[in-house]
Amino acid sequence: MPHMATRAAETPTASGIAIKSLIVLILVNIMNFYDRHVGGALAEPLRKEFGLTDTQIGMISSIFTWLYAFVGLPMGLLADRVSRKGLLAAGIAVWGSLTGMAAWATTYFMLLVSRLGLAVGESACAPVATSWIGDLYPPAKRSRPLALFMLGVPVGGALSFFFSGPIAQAFGWRRAMIAAAIPALLLVPVVLMLREPERGAAEPRPSLEKASVFDVFRVPTFYWIIVSGALVNFNLYALGTFLPAFMGRVHHLQVGKANIATGTVYLVGGLLGGIFGGHWGDRIARHRPDGRLLIAAIAAFVAAPAAFIGVRQGFGSLFMAVVFLTAAYGLLNMYYGLVYASIQDIVAPAVRGTAMAIYFLAMYILGASFGPVITGKLSDNLAHRAAAAAGSVKVTEAFRAIGLQQAMLVIPVLALGLGLVLYAGSRSIVKDARQV
DSSP: OHHHHHHHHHSGGGSSHHHHHHHHHHHHHHHHHHHHHHHHHTHHHHHHHHTOOHHHHHHHHHHHHHHHHHHHHHHHHHHTTSOHHHHHHHHHHHHHHHHHHGGGOOSHHHHHHHHHHHHHHHTTHHHHHHHHHHHHSOGGGOHHHHHHHHTHHHHHHHHHHHHHHHHHHHHOHHHHHHHHHHHHHHHHHHHHTSOOOOTTTTOSSOOOOOOOGGGGGGOHHHHHHHHHHHHHHHHHHHHHHHHHHHHHHHHOOOHHHHHHHHHHHHHHHHHHHHHHHHHHHHHHHTTOTTHHHHHHHHHHHHHHHHHHHHHHOOTTOHHHHHHHHHHHHHHHHHHHHHHHHHHHHHSOGGGHHHHHHHHHHHHIIIIITHHHHHHHHHHHHHHHHHHHHTTOSSOOHHHHHHHHHHHTTHHHHHHHHHHHHHHHHHHHHHHHHHTO
């Protein structure tokens, strides 16, 4: 008992180390998603300078996601075996440098290479940071810091749109790339100055539980959750890639204002969706084990008509488009807190890390990676169809606007599918949770 008391007194939570480390890790995650979304924020100037199709724009995001998904697994293994702050600092240095080097790209191929380097660097962030936070806070106090860390997704995306677009409009997209790289690189020495906690430092006692990776595949609800992850991330990555272009083409906004409108959607919708989703999820989970998935399903069903109305708004209806797209984005963002908590409910503690790694790999490969490229391909095809229907041999900007607007209607359709999948998962989760 004296030994346990001494250990508790020495845990990072007992000092300001935990708060300082958490703040830095949140800033790292904000820059993680800032630099990840800069490609979407600058899609229109990149398209015009390099003469790209929407399929090629989508591929810039998709090729990042494919590599990110596969590199994430070995990065997770490294995070359990080497210095986490060293690995995280190296990852930031790589992704920051490659983001900045995109400013010197003269070909489409060079742009793709820069995004591949970004994928390698950013793949270190999630496994390192979540493991680090787990050793800063005991089990009963981890939900809030992890939720704060995950707010880096909408906040980082919003800031990328708020700043990258206006910088590109004023100084060109190349300087916007450099501006995105500098804050990330400045975080490298800050991370290295942190005191890394020992692995298991916040655990009251070491776990003796034995479990196999094959146990994860014996849980029916887990398959429904994987499919749901593919659907929600298809939509969210398609939005991140093409929403600024949609604002520019359909609502005739310059790149700066188009990105400010997109940033508003991300910031307001993302924060409200994340906060309310977590709050309602915890409350309903006290009364019924299928509650979180049911709320997520309802949110997806409501997001579908909101997204449809938002996408269908034409020139002159910018305010209504922003309102409904903000609602749709917020409702879809409720997914993360609700479904990630549900994963913890259906798998044994000893294999939760493995379950999350499998989930991330599947949802990135099956959903997030295809959202941008398929939406882009649809946009190109529908733009050509609109031009042909009008008797034009040239695909003008007006036809590109029509094509993209019609292509983005895939988002409400998949939101309905997401709701059905989550509802199916809620039907099996009660039984699966009892077997943990």
